[in-house]
Amino acid sequence: xxxxxxxxxxxxxxxxxxQGLLETAAHLGYSAVALNHVIDFKEKKQxxxxxxxxxxxxxxxxxxxxxxxxxxxxxxxxxxxxxxSHCNLLRSTSPNIRLYDIIAVFxxxxxxxxxxxxTLDVDLVCINVTEKxxxxxxxxxxxxxxxxGIYFELLYTPAIKDSTMRRYxxxxxxxxxxxxxxKNIVVSSAAERPLELRxxxxxxxxxxxxxLSEGEAKAAVSTNCRAAMLHGAFSASQNIWELRxxxxxxxxxxxxxxxxxxxxxxxxxxxxFREVPVSCE
Amino acid sequence: xxxxxxRYVLCEVxxxxxxxxxxxxxxxxxxxxxxxxxxxxxxxxxxCCSISFTVKYLNAYTGTVLLRCRKxxxxxxxxxxxxxRQLESRNQRYPCFLNTLHVGGxxxxxxxxxxxxxxxxxxxxxxxxxxxxxxxxVQKSLLSCSLTEEQCLSGNEDDDDDGTDTD
Numbered sequence: 001x002x003x004x005x006x007x008x009x010x011x012x013x014x015x016x017x018x019q020g021l022l023e024t025a026a027h028l029g030y031s032a033v034a035l036n037h038v039i040d041f042k043e044k045k046q047x048x049x050x051x052x053x054x055x056x057x058x059x060x061x062x063x064x065x066x067x068x069x070x071x072x073x074x075x076x077x078x079x080x081x082x083x084x085s086h087c088n089l090l091r092s093t094s095p096n097i098r099l100y101d102i103i104a105v106f107x108x109x110x111x112x113x114x115x116x117x118x119t120l121d122v123d124l125v126c127i128n129v130t131e132k133x134x135x136x137x138x139x140x141x142x143x144x145x146x147x148x149g150i151y152f153e154l155l156y157t158p159a160i161k162d163s164t165m166r167r168y169x170x171x172x173x174x175x176x177x178x179x180x181x182x183k184n185i186v187v188s189s190a191a192e193r194p195l196e197l198r199x200x201x202x203x204x205x206x207x208x209x210x211x212l213s214e215g216e217a218k219a220a221v222s223t224n225c226r227a228a229m230l231h232g233a234f235s236a237s238q239n240i241w242e243l244r245x246x247x248x249x250x251x252x253x254x255x256x257x258x259x260x261x262x263x264x265x266x267x268x269x270x271x272x273f274r275e276v277p278v279s280c281e
Numbered sequence: 282x283x284x285x286x287x288r289y290v291l292c293e294v295x296x297x298x299x300x301x302x303x304x305x306x307x308x309x310x311x312x313x314x315x316x317x318x319x320x321x322x323x324x325x326x327x328x329c330c331s332i333s334f335t336v337k338y339l340n341a342y343t344g345t346v347l348l349r350c351r352k353x354x355x356x357x358x359x360x361x362x363x364x365x366r367q368l369e370s371r372n373q374r375y376p377c378f379l380n381t382l383h384v385g386g387x388x389x390x391x392x393x394x395x396x397x398x399x400x401x402x403x404x405x406x407x408x409x410x411x412x413x414x415x416x417x418x419v420q421k422s423l424l425s426c427s428l429t430e431e432q433c434l435s436g437n438e439d440d441d442d443d444g445t446d447t448d
Contacts, residue, residue, distance in 0.1 A: 020297075024295070027295070028295075028380055063405070065401075065405075066401065156363070159364075160363060160364055160366065163320065166321075194297060195296075195297060195366075195376050195377065195378055196378075197378075198363045198378060198380070199380040199381060201380075201381045201382075202359075202362060202363040202379075202380065202381050203363070205356075205359045205360045205362070205363065205381070206360065206363055208356065208360050209321075209360050
């Protein structure tokens, strides 16, 4: 049974507040969180810096409530794209991008949503919850994204803070549900303070408000998050054989002392293996 | 069999401010939850949920709250609980949130869960004990927590030690 994870905790400048956030998340029962670094291309040209390693930021990680393991901290990059030229950064395989565990993209127009679902090499596509969507979802790109293993992310903290955001969140979420039928959804917070986090059971109940069934809502907090993390681990590999974007056939998992190793087959019968940087429960 | 079926929701009040503990009383919590249901589900939700809605048990030291509602409307209640943002009493407002621990059909199942949960909390407290005296107190309460017939819910924690932890 996969543990609960929260894949979006914005990375703030203050170490103490991040430590407070991590402790609250561990107390609530989350086994993994991802520190999110947002890059917005509309502002002045920003460089993609190397991710700060979590072990430097937090010398001692708190223990998750209910288990005896420490909370796992991953790094995540979110690119807010509003122009097709911004996608070149992803395609150009800049070395710093591959160092992040999870890569997410936040498309602002319909064309970019289509490009993100079909061709871009990302793990999460963020759905806007703070304003009315300027475009309607269409079935073809959403189905392609589900086949490729890309997850759609919904945030819940704006809904808790403000009542108009709540309406936009629910309407955008329900319109997404009607197209994707509840598959491949990840619900996460964008909590800047510990009081904005909610426990995983409560987040699953929020999923019911968004139109998910009970099993899908629980999966949105646990198994889908884990699958997104694994998807990120596979595509960010730096093997000798170059990973293509088409289907990879997973052969086996073995768990050794150093961690989880995955062996999979590439097109044209090439084999690769890599250590997967997520904990197995 | 004709019987009204209820659901009991066990929650924990989590707050950063230690003074919030003294503000936890049944009227304040009940008002906050009803207000959240009204904001999220409107008049219909508020009316449905308040048919048999009460705060059955409250422990201010650990921040544990047991709410009761009808089985038909417990989904409305559970989906509105994340939207509780503050507790207000005696003109004091404290920001906090409710963390749902367990939903059960009877008070007894919630009590059993609460005992296990408190035992785990005591174990974690034991690991972070600094004082020999505290250690002995915690160990004594760990050995004594069990479900007996005459024991009420509040007799299962050691109040002195739990008052010192601020989350």
